[in-house]
Amino acid sequence: MPDSRTPLFGLPSPAERRRLADALRTETVGGIVLLAAAVVALLLANTPLSDAYESVSDFHFGVPALGLDLSVAHWASDGALTVFFFVAGIELKRELLTGELRRPAAAALPVVAAFCGMAVPALVYVAVNVVGGGDLDGWAVPMATDIAFALGVLAVIGTNLPSGIRAFLLTLAIVDDLGAIVVIAVFYTSGLDWLALGGALAGLALFWVLHHRTPVRGWYVYVPLGLVIWALMYNSGVHATIAGVAMGMLLRVRLRKGADGAPDEEVSPAEHIEHLVRPLSAGFVVPLFALFAAGVGVSGSALAETVRQPEGLGVVLGLFAGKILGVFGGTYLAARFTRARLNPDLSWPDVAGVSMLAGIGFTVSLLVSELAFTDAETMERVKAAVLVGSLLSALCAGVLLRMRDKKYRKLWEDETRDEDLDGIADIDQDEDPVTRPAEARRRAEARERERAARAEGAERDGRDGREGRD
Template sequence: MTSPSPSPSSSTSLFGRPSAKERKHLTDALRTETVGGMVLLFAAVVALVWANTPLSGVYDTVRDFHFGIPALGLDLSVEHWASDGILTIFFFVAGIELKRELTVGELRRPAAAALPVVAAVCGMAVPALFYVAASAAGGGQMQGWAIPMATDIAFALGVLAVIGTNLPSGIRAFLLTLAIVDDLGAIMVIAVFYTSTLNWWAFGGAVAGLVLFRVLHVNLRVRGWYVYVPLGLVIWGLMYNSGVHATIAGVAMGFLLRVSTKEPDEVSTGERVEHLVRPLSAGFAVPVFALFSAGVAVSGSALAETFRQPEALGVMLGLVAGKFLGVFGGTYLAARFTRARLNPELAWSDVAGVAMLAGIGFTVSLLVTELAFTGPAVTEHAKAAVLVGSLFSALVACVLLKVRDAKYRAMWEEETRDEDADGVPDIDQDPDPSRRPTEAARRTEGS
C-alpha cells in the first residue's frame, strides 16, 4: 500500500523557494559575492603565475617582508598580515551573516535549518575522515584533518559566473546556508584545535573589549565608525597576542551586532554594516589573502610530489570525494528519515551538482593549511592539493550544473517575472499558496 504524499504544510521542501524578503537579501549578498569571486579567481591566477615565473623570487620577497609594531607583538610578514589581519574582515561579515541566519533567517526554524545543517555537518565530517584515512595509510601528519572541511562560497559563485549558469534561489539559499554552517565549523575548529598557547591577560583584555563593544552598541546605542574601528583594532591586537587566531575577533564582533528589528521594513544595524563591509571583504580582503597564499609551485615534478604525499592526497580526496559524499549523503539521509521532500521541480542530480560545488575549499582551507603545518614543504604540498581539489570539484560541478541550466533559467525567470512592473515579483502575488511554499509553511507554523 502506497502512503499518501505529504502536503506542503506537513513537510519541508528541499531547495524550496525562500520568501520574497529572504530572496531579496540573498540576491544582494550573492551579487557582491559573485563579483568578489571573480576578483578572487583573478587574484589566485596572478599568484600562481607570479610564483611560477622568473619573478618568483620577488613574490617570495614581498610575501615574507616583515613590518609592524614589534613593541605590541605585531611584527608580521605580508602573508601573515593578509591571513591574520585583513582576512578578519571576511570573518566579521561571516559573524554578521551567522547571527542573522540564527536570529531572523532560515536557521531560526528547526524544520528549515535541519536539511542544510545535516548536509553541512556530514560535509565536514566525511572529508575529515577521508584525510585521516589517507594520511594514516601513508604515515602522514594528522593535524591537517580540518583542511578539506570548508566550502568557499565566493569562489563557487565566481565559477558559476564564469560558466553563466542561472541557479534558482532555492539552490542558492541552500548553498549559502551550507557555507555559513561550514564557516561556523571552521571558526570552532580554528579556535579550539589550532590554539597552542594562551596568554590569559591578552585574552581577558580581548573579552573585556568585546563586552565594551556590546555595551556601546546594544545598551548605549552609540553610533559612529570612529568609535568602533579603533576599538575593533584593539580587540584584534589583543586577540592576536592571546594565541587565539586573530580572525576570531572579527567573528565575535560581527556576532554582537543587532540584526533584528521591530518594524518589518526597518533595516537593522547588522544588515546595514554588512551591506557596507561585504564589498570590502569580497573585493579586497579575500583576494589579497589569496594573492599571498595561493602562490605555490605547480611544475610537473612539484605536482607529482604532491600526489605522492599522504597529507596532500588526504586533502584532495577530502575535497573531491569526501565533500561530495558528505553533502549528498547527508542531504539524502535527511530527506529519507524526515518529512523533507525534494522540490518537485528539481532532481537529485541537482543535489549532486551542489554537493560537488561544495568541494571548492580555497580560502578557509588555505588558512587552516597555514595553521596546521609548520614545515614549508608539507605546507606547499597541502596548498597545491587544495588548489587541485578545488579545481577538479569546480570542473565536475560545472558540467553537472550546466547540463540542467535550461531548467534553472526557466525557474529563475519565473521567480523574477514582474509583468505589472510594481517591483514585486508576480509569483509572490499569486493567490495559490502552493506557489509560495515558504510563506505557506510559515503561516501553518504560526497557527
C-alpha cells in the first residue's frame, strides 16, 4: 500500500515551486525574507549561540591552490552576493536602454536626487569624523540605498500611493547601485593582479561573443564560464561582485527582430534570465549575506558606544539625515533651477517620504563596512550603526507615507464616488470650481498634461529611430 503521507521536508510540487518563485519576485516578500534573516542573525549574535555562530561564520573552505580559501562569511559576501549584483546589472542596463533612464527629461530628477543622496551622506560622515577624529575610510558606508528593503516597505504601507513614487524610488535606487558599484571598484580595490584581471576581461569578452554572436544558450556553458570569470575577478584584487554586474550588463535586453521588422521572440534573454535568477537572489543569496553580515551585538551599552564613536555616529546621521537632505534637496534644486519637473502625480511630501526610504542602506552598506574597516571592533560598531540608521529611516518613512497613503485613499474615493449610480463619477459631472475639490482637479489636469507629453515623446522617439541595436 503506497504511503500517502506528505514528507516534512520533501520537494514541493512543480505548481508549489512556481508559486514560491513568483512570491520571491515581489519586493514585499523579498524584503520580509531579508528582514527575517537579519533578525535571525541578531538573535544568534546576542544569545548563548553566539560562539557557534562565529565558528560557522569563520569556518574556511575552498580551493587554496586557486586562491579561493574563504570563510563562510566571505563566501556569502564575495561569492553568493555576486548573483544579487548580476540582477542589479540587468536592471541597470534595462533602465538605460528601455526604461526611465533612457529619456533624459524623465530621468533627470531621480538621477540628480541619487547623486545628491550619495554625496551628502558621505559629506556628513566625513564632517562628523573630522570633528571627532574618527576613521575616514568608511565615508562610502552611508551612501547606499537597499532597494529590496525600501521597495518592500513601500509595497507594505503604500497600497494607495501613486505609481510615480515607486518609479522615482526604483530609478533613484538603480542609479545609487551604479554609484556603489563604481565606489567599490575604484576605492575598495587594493593591489591589482593584472594577469588575473586580463583573464577576467577576456572571459567577459567571450561571454559577450557567445551571447550576441552565437546560438549557444545552455546554462551548462554560461554558468561554468561565469564561475571562471568570478574566480579571476576575485584573484585580480577587484571586488568579485563586479563580475556579476558586468555579466548582467552584457545580456541583451531588447527583442531581436526578424526580416519583416517584427520581434521574433516573446521576451529578451535578459528578462528571461532575470525571471529565473531573481527568486534565487531574493530568497537565498541576499538573506544568506544578511545572516552572516548583520550578526552584531545590540545591547544597550553596545548601541550607546556605537553612537558615541564618530564612525558609528557618522553612519547613523549619514543614512538618516544625510539621505533626507541629499535626496529631497537635490530634487528640489533640480526642479527649481533646471527644466526637469516633478511627476505630476507626486507632491513634495511624497518626495520627503522617498528621501527617508532612501536611508535604508542595508545590504550594500554592510558590504562596504566589511571592505572599509580592518579593525573588527570598529567594523562591528559601524554595522550596528547601519542597522540603527536604516531602522530610523524605515520608521519615519513608514509614518509619513502611511499618512500620505490615507490622503490618496480619500482622494481616490472622492474621484470614483458615484452616488447617483449613473456610471459616471460625480466629480466629473461637477464643473463648479468652488465645489469641485482643488486637489482632485489639479491631479486630473496634471495627468492629462503628462499623457500628452508622453505621447509627444513616443512620437519623437519613433521619428528619431531609437530602436537600434545595443
